[in-house]
Amino acid sequence: MDGVGGSDLEERARAVIPNGMYGHQSVAQMPPGTPQFFTKAEGTRLWDTEDRSYIDFMAAYGPNLLGYNHPQIEKAVRAQMALGDTMTGPGPVMVDLAEALVGMISHAEWAMFCKNGADATSMALVVARAHTGRRKILVARGAYHGAHLWNTPRPVGTVAEDRAHIQYFDYNDLNSLEDAVRMAGSDLAAVFAVPYRHDTYADQVELDPEYAHGVRRICDEHGALLIIDEIRAGFRLARDCSWDSVGAAPDLSCWGKVLGNGQPISALVGVDELRGAAGEIFVTGSFWFSAVPMAAAVETLRIIRESDYLEHLQDIGAYFRDALRGQAESHGFALRHSGPVTMPMILFEDDPGFAQVNHWCRIAMRNGVWLSPYHNMFINGAMTRGDIDEALNATDAAFADLKRNRAAL
Amino acid sequence: MDGVGGSDLEERARAVIPNGMYGHQSVAQMPPGTPQFFTKAEGTRLWDTEDRSYIDFMAAYGPNLLGYNHPQIEKAVRAQMALGDTMTGPGPVMVDLAEALVGMISHAEWAMFCKNGADATSMALVVARAHTGRRKILVARGAYHGAHLWNTPRPVGTVAEDRAHIQYFDYNDLNSLEDAVRMAGSDLAAVFAVPYRHDTYADQVELDPEYAHGVRRICDEHGALLIIDEIRAGFRLARDCSWDSVGAAPDLSCWGKVLGNGQPISALVGVDELRGAAGEIFVTGSFWFSAVPMAAAVETLRIIRESDYLEHLQDIGAYFRDALRGQAESHGFALRHSGPVTMPMILFEDDPGFAQVNHWCRIAMRNGVWLSPYHNMFINGAMTRGDIDEALNATDAAFADLKRNRAAL
Numbered sequence: 001m002d003g004v005g006g007s008d009l010e011e012r013a014r015a016v017i018p019n020g021m022y023g024h025q026s027v028a029q030m031p032p033g034t035p036q037f038f039t040k041a042e043g044t045r046l047w048d049t050e051d052r053s054y055i056d057f058m059a060a061y062g063p064n065l066l067g068y069n070h071p072q073i074e075k076a077v078r079a080q081m082a083l084g085d086t087m088t089g090p091g092p093v094m095v096d097l098a099e100a101l102v103g104m105i106s107h108a109e110w111a112m113f114c115k116n117g118a119d120a121t122s123m124a125l126v127v128a129r130a131h132t133g134r135r136k137i138l139v140a141r142g143a144y145h146g147a148h149l150w151n152t153p154r155p156v157g158t159v160a161e162d163r164a165h166i167q168y169f170d171y172n173d174l175n176s177l178e179d180a181v182r183m184a185g186s187d188l189a190a191v192f193a194v195p196y197r198h199d200t201y202a203d204q205v206e207l208d209p210e211y212a213h214g215v216r217r218i219c220d221e222h223g224a225l226l227i228i229d230e231i232r233a234g235f236r237l238a239r240d241c242s243w244d245s246v247g248a249a250p251d252l253s254c255w256g257k258v259l260g261n262g263q264p265i266s267a268l269v270g271v272d273e274l275r276g277a278a279g280e281i282f283v284t285g286s287f288w289f290s291a292v293p294m295a296a297a298v299e300t301l302r303i304i305r306e307s308d309y310l311e312h313l314q315d316i317g318a319y320f321r322d323a324l325r326g327q328a329e330s331h332g333f334a335l336r337h338s339g340p341v342t343m344p345m346i347l348f349e350d351d352p353g354f355a356q357v358n359h360w361c362r363i364a365m366r367n368g369v370w371l372s373p374y375h376n377m378f379i380n381g382a383m384t385r386g387d388i389d390e391a392l393n394a395t396d397a398a399f400a401d402l403k404r405n406r407a408a409l
Numbered sequence: 410m411d412g413v414g415g416s417d418l419e420e421r422a423r424a425v426i427p428n429g430m431y432g433h434q435s436v437a438q439m440p441p442g443t444p445q446f447f448t449k450a451e452g453t454r455l456w457d458t459e460d461r462s463y464i465d466f467m468a469a470y471g472p473n474l475l476g477y478n479h480p481q482i483e484k485a486v487r488a489q490m491a492l493g494d495t496m497t498g499p500g501p502v503m504v505d506l507a508e509a510l511v512g513m514i515s516h517a518e519w520a521m522f523c524k525n526g527a528d529a530t531s532m533a534l535v536v537a538r539a540h541t542g543r544r545k546i547l548v549a550r551g552a553y554h555g556a557h558l559w560n561t562p563r564p565v566g567t568v569a570e571d572r573a574h575i576q577y578f579d580y581n582d583l584n585s586l587e588d589a590v591r592m593a594g595s596d597l598a599a600v601f602a603v604p605y606r607h608d609t610y611a612d613q614v615e616l617d618p619e620y621a622h623g624v625r626r627i628c629d630e631h632g633a634l635l636i637i638d639e640i641r642a643g644f645r646l647a648r649d650c651s652w653d654s655v656g657a658a659p660d661l662s663c664w665g666k667v668l669g670n671g672q673p674i675s676a677l678v679g680v681d682e683l684r685g686a687a688g689e690i691f692v693t694g695s696f697w698f699s700a701v702p703m704a705a706a707v708e709t710l711r712i713i714r715e716s717d718y719l720e721h722l723q724d725i726g727a728y729f730r731d732a733l734r735g736q737a738e739s740h741g742f743a744l745r746h747s748g749p750v751t752m753p754m755i756l757f758e759d760d761p762g763f764a765q766v767n768h769w770c771r772i773a774m775r776n777g778v779w780l781s782p783y784h785n786m787f788i789n790g791a792m793t794r795g796d797i798d799e800a801l802n803a804t805d806a807a808f809a810d811l812k813r814n815r816a817a818l
Binding site for chain 1: 418421422424425426427428430431432433434436444445446447448449450451455458465467468469470471472473477478483486490491492493494495496497498499500501503504507508511518519520521524525526527528531534535536537538539544555556557558559561562563565566567568570571573574640665666671672673675684685686687688689690691692693694695696697698699702779
């Protein structure tokens with residue numbers, strides 16, 4: 001256990017939860033010693049069951065945009081809680097929230113709310129098929145769009161038919177997309193795209209605007225819908241849909257994670273032409289209409305519009321990237337820091353089995369900094385340059401330790 | 410608008426939400442004048458946007474088991490909120506919750522948590538296929554198990570392959586089940602069942618224990634898993650899985666709605682033999698590990714174990730049923746009150762187009778009582794005999810109005 005984490009609790013967990021944990025928050029792929037449970041979160045910090053604190057570069061795998069327990073959002077949450085949350089109908093706040101999203105996202109003319117990101121991507125798929133009367137859905141190889149039957153990255157327990165009409169292409173490769181479009185023929189309903197390529201265990205690839213324009217053009221030529229999955233990157237790149245921002249407006253986009261700054265809510269928004277299809281499908285969930293996460297989202301969106309949170313994320317992210325590069329060089333390491341600075345992926349050169357980055361993250365974790373060796377990370381709005389300086393002390397120790405132990409890995 | 414509901418808000422909603430609302434909380438199937446939005450909920454009451462109050466027999470379509478804003482559950486929620494909710498890992502409360510469920514549900518040896526009911530039913534399907542290596546899933550015709558691609562009751566926008574291996578049988582009919590089992594042959598993975606038959610627009614049918622034993626026997630004979638979907642009825646019939654209670658223990662069961670008394674959380678629990686398969690699949694969601702709904706669920710389960718809430722629901726439900734029957738008779742109506750008294754379905758004899766029950770609910774609604782003409786309702790723990798007496802005043806006026814206007818319907 002490396003002296004970190006609550007082993008008694010983890011043993012109790014293994015007795016009543018398969019493998020002790022499941023899904024993306026399992027630490028099975030993380031370095032040994034990564035705590036599985038947290039007792040507390042505040043701003044940009046986490047505390048484990050032994051009261052050790054961590055500067056958190058993971059932001060709950062995305063949802064924490066503005067800081068844990070953000071005072072203004074908590075205030076909005078408490079005010080709505082006193083009125084009502086899960087009721088026999090939604091609260092008026094649902095309309096405020098739909099208006100806010102429609103006002104902020106250029107292509108959006110309507111919104112529907114749900115809970116998980118995959119609720120939104122599945123809803124997009126259903127709307128696209130209902131509208132076009134076609135079946136084929138194109139998805140970039142390796143892109144994550146949720147863990148429903150048709151898109152889970154580990155298909156154990158699913159059947160071939162779940163993906164009967166899902167076809168794959170390579171991100172950032174218009175020839176590959178055109179091949180897939182040809183195969184779909186007159187049955188092509190929609191193309192899914194992510195704001196930029198953010199697969200696990202790989203360098204991130206930022207969006208090439210020409211590629212985005214090409215995808216939009218191909219969709220138009222074939223009467224197919226373009227769906228952008230903003231669930232992971234939404235509002236960390238722009239205050240609008242990121243493809244709207246480069247002039248390649250989609251027909252539908254999926255939002256989640258940050259929408260309520262940690263409160264459970266996701267959304268599908270779309271162009272006016274799809275209003276009919278969106279009104280014909282039947283999708284729902286017991287808690288999709290709950291008012292508290294909507295109140296949190298209204299306040300989160302207000303802060304997104306009115307504050308300089310995005311410039312702050314960019315400033316902090318650039319400061320971290322630049323300082324880390326210098327630190328790596330001074331220790332003799334070549335770091336690959338890829339993707340937008342607000343969502344960094346950090347890998348090492350000449351590290352085919354990920355042993356170096358794993359060791360480095362393990363030592364940083366032991367020194368109070370939560371870094372991922374395989375998944376992009378997330379800068380959050382509560383981070384200060386002081387937090388980054390503190391994190392850099394831990395990464396400095398991690399580089400030094402890695403240098404001493406590299407040969408033995 | 411019949412003088413009820415917030416029409417300005419509904420107009421704003423139609424501009425930014427397809428049809429103004431979607432899913433099970435849309436009032437499209439409800440009588441005219443049913444408010445679409447609620448500003449407040451407390452105990453067993455709702456308030457609409459014009460500050461009219463309603464005694465709520467719908468309980469948020471199930472989640473409200475013990476009363477809106479239940480003080481002890483709210484206290485647990487606030488305590489966990491101050492610590493953390495959606496973090497980079499779950500809180501220790503997740504283990505407490507899994508232990509509580511395993512302790513209460515006879516067949517449960519492990520638990521996995523999610524958000525929507527359909528997350529749990531889809532997870533059950535995937536575990537069953539992963540464990541058995543077979544594909545066929547048997548579902549009762551008309552039973553609702555969520556609105557994912559394979560089970561949405563209105564399949565607009567889905568494809569035939571989504572149900573390629575879903576086969577149907579008639580509830581409470583072992584011959585029909587045996588026919589479906591024969592068709593599935595050696596590819597039979599699992600049979601879904603609900604605690605009792607609670608379809609919309611139909612009388613409810615209580616569980617026949619002999620039928621339950623027959624289903625269990627058939628599953629055993631064919632090496633198929635038995636999955637009970639307790640999402641709607643869980644903890645309103647028993648403090649255990651309802652099929653465990655009649656000696657027909659399932660292999661998996663799905664829980665949701667009431668689990669956190671309105672906080673968003675659902676669960677899959679299973680027998681020890683399925684632990685391996687449950688640990689192999691990949692299912693997850695951004696908010697599945699959030700600590701606040703888990704804290705609410707721990708407290709809800711404690712109250713379920715330690716209080717007489719269930720006997721109270723049964724007492725209130727029987728009081729309502731008996732009084733309503735007498736009232737109907739005195740007005741010359743034959744009412745069909747079906748299902749468990751804690752989850753009543755109320756329909757009228759000789760009412761093939763549902764015109765009478767719709768009119769009756771409309772007048773009751775106008776008099777401050779929220780009743781459904783097509784969906785089973787839910788008694789909640791905050792209801793008193795005084796509330797029922799008040800509701801009976803409204804239903805009395807509704808019967809009288811219906812008598813006067815019946816000929817014109």
